[in-house]
Amino acid sequence: DQQVKQNSPSLSVQEGRISILNCDYTNSMFDYFLWYKKYPAEGPTFLISISSIKDKNEDGRFTVFLNKSAKHLSLHIVPSQPGDSAVYFCAAYYGGSQGNLIFGKGTKLSVKP
Amino acid sequence: SQTIHQWPATLVQPVGSPLSLECTVEGTSNPNLYWYRQAAGRGLQLLFYSVGIGQISSEVPQNLSASRPQDRQFILSSKKLLLSDSGFYLCAWSGGLAGPDTQYFGPGTRLTVL
Numbered sequence: 001d002q003q004v005k006q007n008s009p010s011l012s013v014q015e016g017r018i019s020i021l022n023c024d025y026t027n028s029m030f031d032y033f034l035w036y037k038k039y040p041a042e043g044p045t046f047l048i049s050i051s052s053i054k055d056k057n058e059d060g061r062f063t064v065f066l067n068k069s070a071k072h073l074s075l076h077i078v079p080s081q082p083g084d085s086a087v088y089f090c091a092a093y094y095g096g097s098q099g100n101l102i103f104g105k106g107t108k109l110s111v112k113p
Numbered sequence: 114s115q116t117i118h119q120w121p122a123t124l125v126q127p128v129g130s131p132l133s134l135e136c137t138v139e140g141t142s143n144p145n146l147y148w149y150r151q152a153a154g155r156g157l158q159l160l161f162y163s164v165g166i167g168q169i170s171s172e173v174p175q176n177l178s179a180s181r182p183q184d185r186q187f188i189l190s191s192k193k194l195l196l197s198d199s200g201f202y203l204c205a206w207s208g209g210l211a212g213p214d215t216q217y218f219g220p221g222t223r224l225t226v227l
Contacts, residue, residue: 034215043119043203043218044157089157093214100147100172101216105156 003027004092006104015113019077023090023104026071030092034101035064035075038087047088048075080111115140119204119219126226132177132191134222136204139185144206146187147216148179152200163187199226 005024013019021035031052036044050057050064050073057064063076077084087108091101116139126132138144148160159172161179169179176195180188187204202222207214 036218041201041221041223043205043221046215046217049215100159100162103157103159 002105003030004090004102004104006088006090006107008107009105010108010110012110012112013080015082015111016079019075019080019084019109019111021075021077021088021090021107021109023073023075024071025073025092027092027094027102028071029094030102032093033064033066033073034091034093035062036089036091036103037084038089038106044089077109080109082111082113085109085111115206115217117204117206117217117219119202119222121222122220123223124225126194126224128196128226129193132189132194132198132224134189134202134204134224136187136189136219137185138187138206141185141206141208143184144208145214145216146181147205147207148187148189149203149205149218150200151203151221157203161189194226196226199224 003026034049035047037047038044048059048062048064050066055066061077066073087106089106090104093101118137120135146163149157150160151157161169161171163169163181166181166184177191204219205216207216
């Protein structure tokens with residue numbers, strides 16, 4: 001049973017426009033969410049996180065929105081740049097998981113010049 | 114600052130051969146350590162995690178094992194590799210804090226079993 005779902009395996013966006021990556025979760029116990037960016041043949045890089053007590057967190061071009069009632073979060077990248085082209089993983093955590101993160105399967109973002 | 118190392122970067126092994134992948138972390142003490150696998154077209158699967166020396170928890174049954182002989186060293190092993198063991202293996206660490214704990218990943222090892 002997949003607790004964290006990224007239903008879009010890929011997304012293509014024009015440079016300068018907004019990229020919106022979506023993530024849904026099923027476990028209402030999750031209280032912390034993270035986004036990672038991964039280039040081929042490299043380890044994932046931590047991007048941004050959000051606690052369940054917030055509904056928005058912003059860091060430069062990256063903003064994460066959390067809708068707890070819908071069990072949905074999204075990552076907005078504005079403006080998108082070709083260097084943003086990578087696979088983005090959503091991950092969730094709850095205290096009972098002993099520090100373990102539950103990852104989605106990822107969304108491949110392609111930003112075209 | 115903290116850094117995490119993995120080696121080798123790539124590895125090609127025949128079916129039935131043994132495996133040893135090493136991960137070390139610098140710049141932190143008592144980290145939580147994790148082994149993940151990313152198979153082709155799939156997400157990140159947690160294999161093992163460790164909260165201290167000699168303490169290993171397995172998340173999925175398989176022919177792999179993990180050991181933590183030192184505080185900042187985490188080793189992934191197998192006695193006999195299977196074709197299905199091919200994938201990208203990632204080691205990660207976190208601060209071991211109570212509560213939400215961001216994980217930081219190493220560069221990964223690409224394993225191909227032929």
